[in-house]
Amino acid sequence: MRAMMNSADALRPHPNRPDPVARLDLPAHVPIAIVGSGFSGLGSAIALANEGYAPSDVLILERRLGVGGTWYDNSYPGCRCDVPSNLYSFSFAPNPNWSETFSGQPEIERYLQSTARRYGVLDRIAFDAELESARWDAERSVWELDTARGSLTADVLISGGGGLSEPSIPDLTGAETFAGTSFHSAQWNHEHDLTGRRVAIIGTGASTIQFLPYVQREAGHVTLFQRTPPWVFPHRNRPTRGYERLAFRMLPWTQRFSRARNYWMGEFLLGSMLIHNSPMLTRLERLARRYLARQVADPELRAKLTPTYTPGCKRLLQSNDYYPALQRPNVSVEVEKIIEVVPSGVVTADGVLHEVDTIIYGTGFRITNNPMAERVIGTDGRTLKEHWSSAGVGMSAYCGATIPGFPNFFMLAGPNTGIGHTSLVVMIEAQIAHVTGALRAMRQRRGTAVEVRPEVASRWASEIQVKAAPTVWNSGGCSSWYLDEAGRNTTLWPDYTFRFVRRTRPFHPADYLITGTYGEGGSGNGAAVGAGLDARVGSATREPSTSAPTP
Numbered sequence: 001m002r003a004m005m006n007s008a009d010a011l012r013p014h015p016n017r018p019d020p021v022a023r024l025d026l027p028a029h030v031p032i033a034i035v036g037s038g039f040s041g042l043g044s045a046i047a048l049a050n051e052g053y054a055p056s057d058v059l060i061l062e063r064r065l066g067v068g069g070t071w072y073d074n075s076y077p078g079c080r081c082d083v084p085s086n087l088y089s090f091s092f093a094p095n096p097n098w099s100e101t102f103s104g105q106p107e108i109e110r111y112l113q114s115t116a117r118r119y120g121v122l123d124r125i126a127f128d129a130e131l132e133s134a135r136w137d138a139e140r141s142v143w144e145l146d147t148a149r150g151s152l153t154a155d156v157l158i159s160g161g162g163g164l165s166e167p168s169i170p171d172l173t174g175a176e177t178f179a180g181t182s183f184h185s186a187q188w189n190h191e192h193d194l195t196g197r198r199v200a201i202i203g204t205g206a207s208t209i210q211f212l213p214y215v216q217r218e219a220g221h222v223t224l225f226q227r228t229p230p231w232v233f234p235h236r237n238r239p240t241r242g243y244e245r246l247a248f249r250m251l252p253w254t255q256r257f258s259r260a261r262n263y264w265m266g267e268f269l270l271g272s273m274l275i276h277n278s279p280m281l282t283r284l285e286r287l288a289r290r291y292l293a294r295q296v297a298d299p300e301l302r303a304k305l306t307p308t309y310t311p312g313c314k315r316l317l318q319s320n321d322y323y324p325a326l327q328r329p330n331v332s333v334e335v336e337k338i339i340e341v342v343p344s345g346v347v348t349a350d351g352v353l354h355e356v357d358t359i360i361y362g363t364g365f366r367i368t369n370n371p372m373a374e375r376v377i378g379t380d381g382r383t384l385k386e387h388w389s390s391a392g393v394g395m396s397a398y399c400g401a402t403i404p405g406f407p408n409f410f411m412l413a414g415p416n417t418g419i420g421h422t423s424l425v426v427m428i429e430a431q432i433a434h435v436t437g438a439l440r441a442m443r444q445r446r447g448t449a450v451e452v453r454p455e456v457a458s459r460w461a462s463e464i465q466v467k468a469a470p471t472v473w474n475s476g477g478c479s480s481w482y483l484d485e486a487g488r489n490t491t492l493w494p495d496y497t498f499r500f501v502r503r504t505r506p507f508h509p510a511d512y513l514i515t516g517t518y519g520e521g522g523s524g525n526g527a528a529v530g531a532g533l534d535a536r537v538g539s540a541t542r543e544p545s546t547s548a549p550t551p
């Protein structure tokens with residue numbers, strides 16, 4: 001679609017955003033520390049404010065110099081969401097002014113920034129404060145946090161560090177000897193002028209199909225190194241119409257209706273096919289094959305671009321300009337395996353040296369080995385990563401959020417919360433409701449620590465693997481980042497998302513151990529999470545507006 005190729009976001013210079021707020025000094029102690037300022041971190045801070053917590057009760061630790069998370073980092077040309085914006089946004093903060101139906105990265109970043117400002121959480125963010133380690137001190141019932149800007153303690157730690165926030169760069173022999181410029185799509189080098197350059201693009205995932213058409217227009221030559229072709233469908237993005245924006249502003253129910261329609265269509269059309277690895281997926285495959293045949297005339301190139309696995313097994317991609325770009329005279333598609341990188345380029349298994357000046361890695365993210373798992377240390381002195389490998393279940397968390405042995409620790413967008421057919425924000429909002437429910441229960445019992453019962457977490461983990469077995473992600477004939485090294489699905493929710501919402505939103509105290517009594521320990525010990533709040537808002541805490549039923 002031409003609308004996607006407007007010059008406004010074509011190879012735009014990196015915004016080089018200035019530090020948006022005054023440098024916030026780290027306190028010695030904060031009741032609730034949140035890692036990250038993407039949808040998860042901002043949504044949590046807003047929900048906690050609605051719950052009655054004072055601004056000084058909550059601190060967001062953010063390693064970057066601006067908010068947005070994914071939408072701050074990924075500033076590559078052509079970056080946009082692949083879920084309609086009316087659904088890919090907070091349910092409590094609709095934006096009637098989206099300029100396109102599937103917004104581009106700059107607009108989503110601005111949306112998150114203005115939402116943070118509007119809900120008063122912008123000045124609760126300590127930027128440039130990467131969390132380096134978090135250790136649970138059982139005696140004091142506090143998390144000891146080390147950050148790039150110093151140490152502090154917190155009664156509760158909420159991780160909104162993101163599942164797709166750590167670029168994954170393949171360990172290619174000789175990559176460090178490359179004499180040209182190389183970068184990952186999530187760390188786009190806007191200073192590097194691509195005009196006339198010979199560019200290698202490695203990987204054919206969701207980011208590559210978005211930025212390749214832009215690179216093709218600038219570069220002298222592009223070689224795309226493809227291991228597995230994706231299934232590609234037409235993109236339905238279009239500019240929003242004036243009357244739609246007016247209706248959304250004047251009659252907000254129309255936007256809620258659009259959100260709900262997108263949500264339920266996603267669940268029952270696409271979601272049900274993927275969850276059940278349904279024979280209907282062959283119809284989807286026929287559609288994609290027809291699209292490929294219409295767009296790519298050359299049978300040899302078409303063969304290279306035809307996947308051999310069931311659609312949906314890897315993320316379904318949407319683009320109107322990817323296939324046309326691949327047929328431009330300055331693009332070649334290489335399917336030979338890369339065996340090494342040398343100073344002048346990339347060598348493939350057939351012995352050919354592809355001379356290039358620039359390598360762009362479109363190789364995705366570290367998902368099943370996210371560094372956060374190495375930084376968080378629980379009651380028995382083991383990291384999350386060690387806990388998961390010793391438990392033998394791989395990455396796993398009850399409701400994608402809580403882990404036995406890690407009290408007062410909540411992961412948002414954690415294990416098995418990813419989705420292949422709808423908006424992750426739906427999952428994140430359900431988890432936030434779970435977290436606020438947990439804190440409310442802890443206060444009501446005057447406890448200082450809340451921890452999921454091991455048997456509850458282990459039942460959940462087994463249930464997920466049983467549910468995952470028949471899905472297209474496990475049985476669709478591909479290897480993908482959805483599965484860990486043991487072939488377990490530890491990333492995606494293998495069912496309808498309304499079932500996740502139904503299970504996760506309500507907090508059931510019986511699933512948890514609530515221990516300690518505040519007021520009886522040393523420093524921290526939950527006093528501010530409980531007593532401080534009791535003093536301000538009493539026990540009749542109001543239901544946060546962010547927990548309005550999703551979608």
Ligand SMILES: Cc1cc2nc3c(=O)[nH]c(=O)nc-3n(C[C@H](O)[C@H](O)[C@H](O)COP(=O)(O)OP(=O)(O)OC[C@H]3O[C@@H](n4cnc5c(N)ncnc54)[C@H](O)[C@@H]3O)c2cc1C
Pocket residue numbers: 035036037038039040041061062063064068069070071072074079080081082083088129130131132160161162163164165207412413422423424425
């Ligand atoms: C290019 C791209 C397109 C996507 N499109 C869609 C889409 O269309 N629909 C969809 O549902 N999902 C999409 N996703 C998934 C997307 O990641 C989630 O939808 C959502 O943005 C996740 O929000 P989050 O807050 O959980 O994590 P993130 O947005 O990743 O934010 C994590 C934040 O934590 C910070 N952080 C991480 N570690 C630390 C640390 N140790 N200390 C301090 N700060 C830290 C990071 O700097 C970052 O700001 C896309 C992802 C990518 C990469």
